[in-house]
Amino acid sequence: MMKLSFLEPLFAEPGPWASVQLDTSQDIDDPGRAIDLRRRHLRDALRVQGADTATVSALDTAADLRQELPGGRHGRAVFAAHGHVVMTAALPEPPVRDTARFGALPDALPLAVQRAPDIPYLAVRLLRDCRASQDGAQGVHRTSAHVQVIAETGRWPLARVRPGPRFSHLVPLEEWPYTAPHIARHLDELADRHRAEVVVLGHAPEDSWAAGVLVNRMPIHLQNRVALVGPGDDVTDRATGRALLETEAARVLDRRLSAEDRRQVDTFHAQRARHPHKSEGITAAVTALQRAQTRSLLLTRSPALPEALWWAEEPPWIALSAGEFDTFGVTAPRAEPAGAVLLHAAVRTGTDLVVLPPDETPSTEGVAVLLRYRDPADMAPV
Known part of the structure; x- marks a missing residue:
């Protein structure tokens, strides 16, 4: 159930309203040029519909997306009235087509629909981390194995463009059976605080043992929310600013109701x-x-x-x-x-x-x- 109170600023003052939804995806050649071209078309469309110059200018400034954007596919919705921007919001998916409308009411239904199903969830990735070290006294190179735990909260699908906070913990492999209960308790507290309905747990096949140890140390109510998935791509997530295990979370949470x-x-x-x-x-x-x-x-x-x-x-x-x-x-x-x-x-x-x-x-x-x-x-x- 989505509360629509986040849209109240759009109905707190009378129109007319200029509403824009545009594709801001970064997965194309020269995305900046493409976005600038879309902005120009949307400006022209608003002027044809009778939008005043001040409102068009304010909206266009807010839609200037030269600042850093997350990678991948997404969009932006912007609403302006009486010469000032009232709301700008990220869209987890690009709109089917860019739209610009000037009318008595804001055209905000596409924004509201895109935020559904609004499921609070917790993403957890287990990674095997092998690190080389050198014994200073004997000059011997040693390799030690660790389990890295990365966790991130979010609300699906908004997390695609607005990931939640992350935490990371590194545990020596030989200590994992003894440390996993502490990690499990921390994840339970995190899930409870965020009211997570699903725990998306990603790991590689060779780390099935570590994942099994962690799940078995969780309280039963948290175990029942776990969905085991593949390991995801940690490099891509960090480089593009996308959500942890985004592709894997989509397979679990898309077409699902909260x-x-x-x-x-x-x-x-x-x-x-x-x-x-x-x-x-x-x-x-x-x-x-x-x-x-x-x-x-x-x-x-x-x-x-x-x-x-x-x-x-x-x-x-x-x-x-x-x-x-x-x-x-x-x-x-x-x-x-x-x-x-x-x-x-x-x-x-x-x-x-x-x-x-x-x-x-x-x-x-x-x-x-x-x-x-x-x-x-x-x-x-x-």
């Missing part, structure tokens, strides 16, 4: 069995958001949304058509892209977001709602 998301989806299925018309589709979502009844908005990554929805600054904020606002006595509603309107209503009503993998599609439209409370009529038997 524990809270799973609970929400299970509750939704029970709700849908009794009240499908109040649970599935864009009409159900708009109705629940109008009434501030939505606990969570459930979306697939590519929902079949209408081109636009209607909204107003004052409640109920959202409707399928302009005529619905006459009933509420709201004047001057506006039509805006459906994703921007849904997200605006979700943030304003304290609704959480659950982004579903393809096999969890709640309806043919890819849109559903988990209700915060029920009408009295809902308590009646079906």
Whole structure:
């Protein structure tokens, strides 16, 4: 379950808003030139849509990505209004296409979706470290073997562009059986502090013994969260600023729901069995958001949304058509892209977001709602 409170600065002041999502990937020849070209196209697009010069200039300055960026593939979202930048955020994956929009609401749904499933995890890599030393008295060269433990916390998939803190510990191989219990306790404390749901443990085949010793010294509740993977590439991680065991973590965590998301989806299925018309589709979502009844908005990554929805600054904020606002006595509603309107209503009503993998599609439209409370009529038997 993703809390949308990180987007509140985008709804704390009125628009119009300039919203940009651009590809900032570094895995191409001359990425700086490519990014500058994209920036120029986005500036031109905003001007065509009527964006003021001060806002375009502020946004363009924030999108100047000549500063050091992590390696690999990623993107950046930037939001500006009234001549100043309100938010800039990294995207774990580059957008499908660069976008620039100037409108009454910020176009922030792609940013929110990219942060899902937002799983807290712990990555741990075991490495065999053989070091040569020289005995000063006899001039004899000796080689000693060590086990190096590297651990890093993160939230998936944001860790791809914002890795968490690391710690490293070097243990002589012969001392590993006696030191592993201390390492296991430290990892347990780290996982508990970070509320890690998964421990991604990477090691080479020749280090299976060391990995087995460490796992067996963990408390059972931590053992049950361990996913054993390959050793990863320590040199690549450090050189590019990417997350520890990033590729291996992706295989474990992609297409997975967080524990809270799973609970929400299970509750939704029970709700849908009794009240499908109040649970599935864009009409159900708009109705629940109008009434501030939505606990969570459930979306697939590519929902079949209408081109636009209607909204107003004052409640109920959202409707399928302009005529619905006459009933509420709201004047001057506006039509805006459906994703921007849904997200605006979700943030304003304290609704959480659950982004579903393809096999969890709640309806043919890819849109559903988990209700915060029920009408009295809902308590009646079906």
